[in-house]
């Protein structure tokens with residue numbers, strides 16, 4: 001529920017974009033409206049998105065009047081777009097309360113991936129991540145998570161279409177698991193955004209209860225785990241949440257994660273010079289991953305002035321990759337896209353100063 005102020009009075013009305021189709025159906029029934037109208041409205045919220053009930057032309061006028069009095073439609077506003085030389089676009093987005101977040105569009109050969117946020121800021125305090133320096137401002141609501149795709153969609157060129165979604169923007173999705181699950185339901189709903197679950201990937205720092213809950217949700221989206229260290233000693237230091245969910249528990253939750261045929265868990269491993277890039281790390285990594293159907297995504301650290309780590313030399317990154325590959329795993333080196341506009345992994349952080357270089361949308 002959000003408070004919308006109407007002159008002097010303030011009324012609590014729900015934002016319909018926070019509802020899954022099931023919730024919207026229940027809500028409509030509670031208003032004595034026929035349940036099938038929920039599907040029509042859901043269509044207008046997500047498939048052909050409008051933000052004004054008057055544009056929902058297949059609803060009876062009386063129904064539109066009820067909606068106008070009892071509900072609202074929240075929108076995520078595009079504040080600015082920055083384009084990278086490599087085609088990556090970073091969008092600065094504004095939520096209703098003025099909070100700002102970032103999302104990224106990454107074009108590749110035959111796909112267009114949208115990278116969206118689940119929190120404004122982050123509370124996980126990973127020592128190598130710029131978002132962490134913001135701290136947590138607040139959780140996003142379901143409509144704000146899924147609504148980023150509507151906002152991104154409004155900036156696309158004719159013929160462009162978002163094909164894949166990664167929950168790898170700001171924040172830790174499993175620290176905001178209820179809203180994230182609802183957003184995912186909206187993403188995969190046929191009358192919603194209509195993405196196949198296999199085209200969606202949720203990336204987590206390794207919150208074990210959240211991983212188990214996602215496993216039970218039956219949503220069927222891909223799981224990525226930001227592992228980044230091979231001993232608890234090093235991981236405790238880089239990823240403080242490891243003190244609560246150490247490697248053994250984390251990897252057990254991954255082993256227990258149900259995987260459809262031909263699907264993998266992705267382990268992200270941010271490589272930092274002399275911290276976690278040793279030959280011994282690569283060897284320990286393959287031992288840790290035994291028994292898990294997975295691939296490894298090696299991400300050379302994106303450096304920033306207030307991050308106290310360095311990217312390893314290329315040779316060292318490739319030597320690490322060879323060891324993982326020789327053990328039989330697919331290991332890719334992900335050269336982060338959009339580095340010139342700070343859209344790369346771990347580089348999302350809103351600061352007013354960033355706006356100076358952004359080109360404002362009229």
Ligand code: SAH
Nearest residue numbers: 129168172203204205226268301302345346
């Ligand atoms: N909280 C989730 C989602 C964020 S995804 C998670 O941790 O997975 C962001 C990805 O970028 C994570 O894999 C993270 O480890 C990685 N990352 C963070 N800081 C980075 C940096 N400075 N350079 C490269 N990758 C980074």
